[in-house]
Amino acid sequence: MTALVEKSSSYVLGIDLGTTNCAAGIYKTGEPEIININGTKTMPSVMSVLKDGEILVGSQAKSRNLIAPESTVSSIKRHMATDWEKEFEEIPGKVFTPVEVSAEILSKLIDGILQNETVDLGGTPKYAVICVPANFNDAQKKATQMAGELANLEMLTLLEEPIAAAYAYALEKERVQTVLVYDLGGGTFDVSILEVDSTGNANKQFKVLAKEGIQKLGGDDFDQRIMKRVAGEFAKASNIDIYDPDKDQGITKEAREAQQKLLEAVIAAKHELSEATTTSIDIPNFIHDETGQPHHIDNFEITREQFNEEIHDLILQTKDSVEKALSAAKFEIEDIDRIILVGGSSKIPLVKEMLHEMFGKEPYSDTDPDTAIARGAAILGATMMLPDPELERPEEDTPEFVIDIDNIVTHNLGIEVVGGKFNCLIPKDTEIPAEGPVTVSKEYTTPEDNITELAIIVFQSSEDVEYVSSDSAKCIGEFFLKGIPPKPRGEENIDVEFEIDSQNLLKVKASSSSSSDELEIRESNIIDRQQRITPDNKSR
């Protein structure tokens, strides 16, 4: 008897697998459409394991963070391609890696999509384009790809988030522009400069010119600043510090509840200040002291100016990144035609003011900043050829154009050589043309007599560095080239070749006159510096 085979959908999911939330969309009747998950456009990227081993994902999992923090994982994106792992008490013997947690999140995202009755995908989603931050290294990208595969998704490609946002913007209508994508989310900031040309009927051209970013800066930091300000004023008036349980004489539970109330009120005030110039926070019966007397937050006024003051230095940090990106692209302010805002925190007026002041023009904010990335990924997905030719989509759900992207290399890429020095093979910002990967090879020689084995240790760095021990240099993989014919020092040539494709995925090959080996930078290759061979016995 033959088992029934599940029918696959011919639609390609565009997925924004965010640190805090994720979203998915498809391309339908000429435009990208976001698929609601349980009635909302985004789903929290959180996983939690119940007592019986059942896995919860999304808002329910997020709710469990307090009650069972040890069984709940959030912001897993920050741990991609690290040695993070977790064994949940509820599932003994099973160790979860970031790839597996991400795969669970993706699986539940797909379940949510399938439960949405308003979208007919014609089968189970099989193909996807998943977005990754521009500053993700090769190992992190590979790990994301593996998570997709583990969630039974066939990855057509990975797509960098700012590029996805640029697709969503540029394909709204025909445009020939140089755009700057300013992506300020809940926890990270990215800026990219791209040239877009969406006027061609058959080909839409995109070229990445520069990328910069700050790994830990976002809307959560703004909320914390305002909370501290309000709580500080409240403490002066009431002598109750909701942030210091020792000081508030043991009303820890109440203090925690007060913090939650305040966070909600601050977020509401922040949203209101996007429209209004002033708002006030009122929380009647905010907290009760030990005598039972209530204390209130009574008409705490915040003007937009005060809010701006609080977050000004953080916004200036993003400005520095924008300037760095401009200089990397060798551009002046006037070379930028459009500034595209992406991410929920980009709605803050100070962001718009800063960019307006800097560029002398209003940033573009017609594109929904919360879903732009998933929509861009959905557009790219729809233009791509499906590996299964039998799957057919309605004509109107397949664009008549293809997208060409010329990307650039995100980091300086090289190997460690004698003396712990970083030897760069592919510099940051090297162009990667749409038609093929960039290949660079260099010749090295053996550093000692009769060496038969050499460790090839691959590093990346966002800055120009001399030594691999520098802060910005990170080891992304290592392998041994064996079978080198024993010869006197310097007499045997070792060729090292780096090949990087438009997704910034790196392949490293090394060869001697009688042997060769190669390495694809995968998560499993990430190694701790301590575990590697020491400089003394290392063949350099």
Place this chain on the structure above:
Amino acid sequence: MSATKNNISEDNQSLPDDEKAEEVTKAFQAFVMEPLQKVSLKIEGLKAELENRDDRINKLEERFKELEAKFDEICSHLKQIESQPSPVKADKEIVSKEPVLDIQGLIAQAKAEEQESIKDDEKSIKLCLKNAEFWLERGKRLKLMIKEAADATDDVIANSNEILESLSKELKKALESSQQGLNIIGRMLQRLVNQDDRLKSLVEEIELADNLKELEEDEWMKLMEGEMNENSAQKKINKNLDIIRRSNYKLVSKAGDLAEKRQKTWLDFIGKQVLPILDGIIDGKNPTSILIDELMEQYQESESKLSEWFNTYFTLSSTILTMLNDLGVYRMDIEPGMMIDFERHEPSSVEADPVMENEQIKEISRDGYEYVAHNGNRQTLRVARVVVIKNND
């Protein structure tokens, strides 16, 4: 195995000679003659097949010769035609005769497809607009009810201030901070009404200006001008039908977005603007009840005034709850002891309690609310915040 062999061998030794000979003959027949016969039959078959194959090759050769002759005949006929000075009229007619392109038929078919798609889109838009209209009405109703509730609470709070003023200095001082809480609640409600922007979004009328796109017959005709080839005409029709569908789908999405936006605005307004006011009342009511009990015992002469003053909390919460119930919003029915349900409850903190089970709700720190639609569908408007049991095993 060896035992069986030995047995067989022992049995044979006991048979008479003639029977033995018969056995040997039978064995010879079975093991030698019969396979030999089979092999010879196979050889015969192969021989016959070879002969057949030869026959078939001969036949094919004959057929090939016939075809060669035919080919020569056709070639000479073609040469004859080429050498003719002018083609005969009949031949010319045959060459130039092409199927006539039925443009009218193709356009009729395109119109039918276009109309069918427009009909579907109209149906979807109608449904979305009906939904949007429903939420607009809800918005108008909510706006009106908020104004009524704000006016009613204004009176109630003014009354509570009057009672407080009439109390002794000590009582006034004891209840001053609680009264401040009540005043804040009144101001929060009034602000909802006075800052019209908050309520304006609820009743914002958004018009869908564009009509569904369709091409008139003469427009189709114009598009088809100069078309001679059926394939290319059909391609053109499909392309234009696609443009029409895409353009109309944008209107369907716009109508859907409108309904979704109005519903979201309505639910957000309740969740983020109205419920925090109700929370404030409840957060004040529970701890103040302990204080009131103490004060009543201490100042028995003021018992009725204190009771009337404390009643303000009940009147306020009941005014707002009645309004919410009228709008289909209900408080979730949660009791301590229930197991936490992560779809409806959110832990605000954890506590150990050996007599209770892990993940049991110990207390409710903030009420949860749900919206119940006319068809009975329940939607969580805001999860309840609860204190949950967590015992260290």
